[in-house]
Amino acid sequence: LALYFHSGEREEKCIIEDVPSDTLVIGNYKVQRWDIHKQDFLESAPGLGMFVTVTTPSAEVLLSKLYGPQGTFSFTSYLSGEHVICLQSNSTRFVSFAGSKLRIHLDIRVGEHFLDESVVQAKDKVNEVNFRLEHLIEQIQHISKEQNYEREREEKFRKTSEETNSNILWWAVVQTLILISIGIWQIKSLRDFFISKKLV
Amino acid sequence: ALVLLLCALRAGGTELTFELPDSDKQCFHQELERGLKFTLDYQVVITGGHYDVDCYVEDPNGRMIYKETKKQYDSFPHRTEVKGVYTFCFSNEFSTFSHKTVYFDFQVGDEPPILPDMSNRVTALTQMESACVTIHEALNTVIDSQTHYRLREAQDRSRAEDLNGRVSYWSVGETLILFVVSIGQVMLLKSFFTEKRPGSGGAGT
Numbered sequence: 001l002a003l004y005f006h007s008g009e010r011e012e013k014c015i016i017e018d019v020p021s022d023t024l025v026i027g028n029y030k031v032q033r034w035d036i037h038k039q040d041f042l043e044s045a046p047g048l049g050m051f052v053t054v055t056t057p058s059a060e061v062l063l064s065k066l067y068g069p070q071g072t073f074s075f076t077s078y079l080s081g082e083h084v085i086c087l088q089s090n091s092t093r094f095v096s097f098a099g100s101k102l103r104i105h106l107d108i109r110v111g112e113h114f115l116d117e118s119v120v121q122a123k124d125k126v127n128e129v130n131f132r133l134e135h136l137i138e139q140i141q142h143i144s145k146e147q148n149y150e151r152e153r154e155e156k157f158r159k160t161s162e163e164t165n166s167n168i169l170w171w172a173v174v175q176t177l178i179l180i181s182i183g184i185w186q187i188k189s190l191r192d193f194f195i196s197k198k199l200v
Numbered sequence: 201a202l203v204l205l206l207c208a209l210r211a212g213g214t215e216l217t218f219e220l221p222d223s224d225k226q227c228f229h230q231e232l233e234r235g236l237k238f239t240l241d242y243q244v245v246i247t248g249g250h251y252d253v254d255c256y257v258e259d260p261n262g263r264m265i266y267k268e269t270k271k272q273y274d275s276f277p278h279r280t281e282v283k284g285v286y287t288f289c290f291s292n293e294f295s296t297f298s299h300k301t302v303y304f305d306f307q308v309g310d311e312p313p314i315l316p317d318m319s320n321r322v323t324a325l326t327q328m329e330s331a332c333v334t335i336h337e338a339l340n341t342v343i344d345s346q347t348h349y350r351l352r353e354a355q356d357r358s359r360a361e362d363l364n365g366r367v368s369y370w371s372v373g374e375t376l377i378l379f380v381v382s383i384g385q386v387m388l389l390k391s392f393f394t395e396k397r398p399g400s401g402g403a404g405t
Binding site: 002003004005006013014015016017018106107108129132133136139140142143146147150153154156157160161163164167168171174175178179182183185186189190193194197199 | 214216217218219226227228229230231301306308328329332335336339342343346349350353354356357360361363364367368371374375378379382385386389390393
């Protein structure tokens with residue numbers, strides 16, 4: 001696990017993943033806690049776990065589970081859109097005293113297009129190429145799903161732009177009409193007023 | 201076949217999208233070997249204010265190897281000279297009210313080739329294997345392009361939605377102002393010519 005970042009003990013860190021529907025998202029993480037005495041991150045902290053919460057674009061909770069200090073979680077999106085993956089430790093310390101922090105290693109993979117090298121130990125030539133081809137087909141399917149998703153979003157974008165366009169036109173017309181009618185009303189009203197006051 | 205072997209394929213790496221609250225900084229660290237090539241791409245996706253963020257990269261000795269302020273997107277390739285933990289940070293500290301969504305892609309090194317004994321081979325790859333390698337590379341390029349387009353589209357759509365909202369609010373506001381001002385004008389003028397003292401005639405101009 002390569003990339004890591006620091007977080008407060010009770011802080012919640014969230015990652016946003018914008019995925020099309022029916023996509024498998026796999027994440028694995030490792031969390032370490034800072035030890036004051038050793039001035040280093042402990043390799044494994046007993047009792048330390050992470051709450052993993054996954055929220056769908058419609059604000060529903062898809063996954064909410066407590067995992068240990070090291071774990072793998074996965075979920076399949078059934079809606080397309082922005083899913084929020086949040087990690088929060090189950091630390092029960094109410095006061096996070098100075099120097100207490102967590103180191104979280106994280107790796108998130110979207111779509112199943114990653115190679116599982118252990119399966120490819122087959123000596124059989126044909127099977128190896130077969131496996132590679134299957135992997136490529138998965139990649140292509142994922143790309144195709146992403147493109148469909150992109151088409152949906154572009155449609156939404158285009159609708160918004162067209163709505164803005166017609167809004168502007170509509171309001172401009174309405175305001176011009178209001179302007180003209182108010183102008184006429186003003187002149188009439190003032191003329192009647194001056195006539196009644198015998199000024200004209 | 202040799203050309204394919206020498207091509208740097210898309211690396212193992214991490215891409216993440218996260219929200220950066222205002223006046224905040226978020227750092228990521230990665231342990232890297234010496235002589236490894238890495239590329240950091242980042243882009244501000246959705247934001248409440250301007251589309252920019254500060255970014256800097258530090259090598260294990262604390263030296264700043266990359267520092268940019270208020271950038272919307274950038275790509276930083278680098279070959280590591282020191283072995284150790286590299287840090288890259290995104291900072292929104294200059295902004296007090298707009299939180300931002302930042303996407304970054306940290307690619308490391310050269311990917312292990314799709315056929316593991318490609319580099320040890322004496323014989324040329326079979327046509328099937330060559331085709332697999334070519335397709336794999338092409339697909340990786342496609343995936344990269346798709347991500348790029350997805351981010352751009354998200355950005356543009358967010359701007360369009362903002363524009364739509366602003367047009368609606370401003371139109372309604374302007375109409376109200378129009379009514380208030382014109383009726384107010386007439387009332388005010390009328391009040392100039394209305395005498396409060398009884399018995400006097402109307403004032404002249």
